[in-house]
Amino acid sequence: MLRFLVQRLATIPLVAIGVITILFVIFKSVPGDEATLAAGATSTQAEIEAMRVRLGLDRPLLIQYAGHIWGLLHLDLGYSSTFRGNPLPAILERIPATLLLMSSAIAVTVAIGIPAGLVAGANQNRWPDYAISGGVVALLAIPNFWLGMVLIAVLSVQMRWLPSFGAAGAASLVIPTIALSARLIALVARTTRGMVVEEMRKDYVRTARAKGLRWKAVLSRHVLRNVLIPIVTVIGLQAGYLLGGSVVVERLFAWPGLGDLMLTGVSVRDYTLIQGATLFFVVGFLVINLAVDILYRFINPRLRHG
Structure with a gap:
């Protein structure tokens, strides 16, 4: 029974990483600028660019993915425009x-x-x-x-x-x-x-x-x-x-x-x-x-x- 539990528990992180990867690709493929959505409709271009840097959107996609995984490991889901920060x-x-x-x-x-x-x-x-x-x-x-x-x-x-x-x-x-x-x-x-x-x-x-x-x-x-x-x-x-x-x-x-x-x-x-x-x-x-x-x-x- 213990061996079974260990085996099944070990699969949960693997499946979770697969889901995280799929979600990351999907949301990166959605039309629209993340920085503009996060900064708000009334924000200036300078504020949008500052938000882009804050969210790391100016970096290569692989670096963004690695940063996303690193944030999740530290219980940081990212920047939510609704809550102006981590929505966790x-x-x-x-x-x-x-x-x-x-x-x-x-x-x-x-x-x-x-x-x-x-x-x-x-x-x-x-x-x-x-x-x-x-x-x-x-x-x-x-x-x-x-x-x-x-x-x-x-x-x-x-x-x-x-x-x-x-x-x-x-x-x-x-x-x-x-x-x-x-x-x-x-x-x-x-x-x-x-x-x-x-x-x-x-x-x-x-x-x-x-x-x-x-x-x-x-x-x-x-x-x-x-x-x-x-x-x-x-x-x-x-x-x-x-x-x-x-x-x-x-x-x-x-x-x-x-x-x-x-x-x-x-x-x-x-x-x-x-x-x-x-x-x-x-x-x-x-x-x-x-x-x-x-x-x-x-x-x-x-x-x-x-």
């Missing part, structure tokens, strides 16, 4: 809100998606299966931003039950969580149902039933354990979607997370801020993949000794 403190301040929203969406997904899939699979071709499968199709077809606007209109404007924006307590987390987790709930429920239907046809299930075990015991003790790996895979892969999907949801609900900050950078063409936020999203996705691989080994002991 602002990014770190926004990360907890994004993690809270993502964790809440995953918790709701596990609490609803897995039981729904179990019920649908155990009642194949019966009314619970049809009802849950219909709900899954509906949730997969609904965009999260549209669902969010409908929830705001119903639960906030008409019913006045929940706040429609901001992060002013647990109540303000409800609607963004529903909007962000709806698609993932449907995917987990569909995956769980398919795996349960497949497992229910196997010999060990018939043997357990022949011994007198109830369906609930068979599902919880045997079937669920065997379908957990594909379920964890779906949740782990879609957690990256939650990070990306949070960009739209956070702006819709004025949630003070990293996605909202990234869109602010896009609106003002603050490439340093966009690059920094993107890098944290990528690192977060890599950490999530590592956590999924670790969960595999707890679910299936054979992987720990493989």
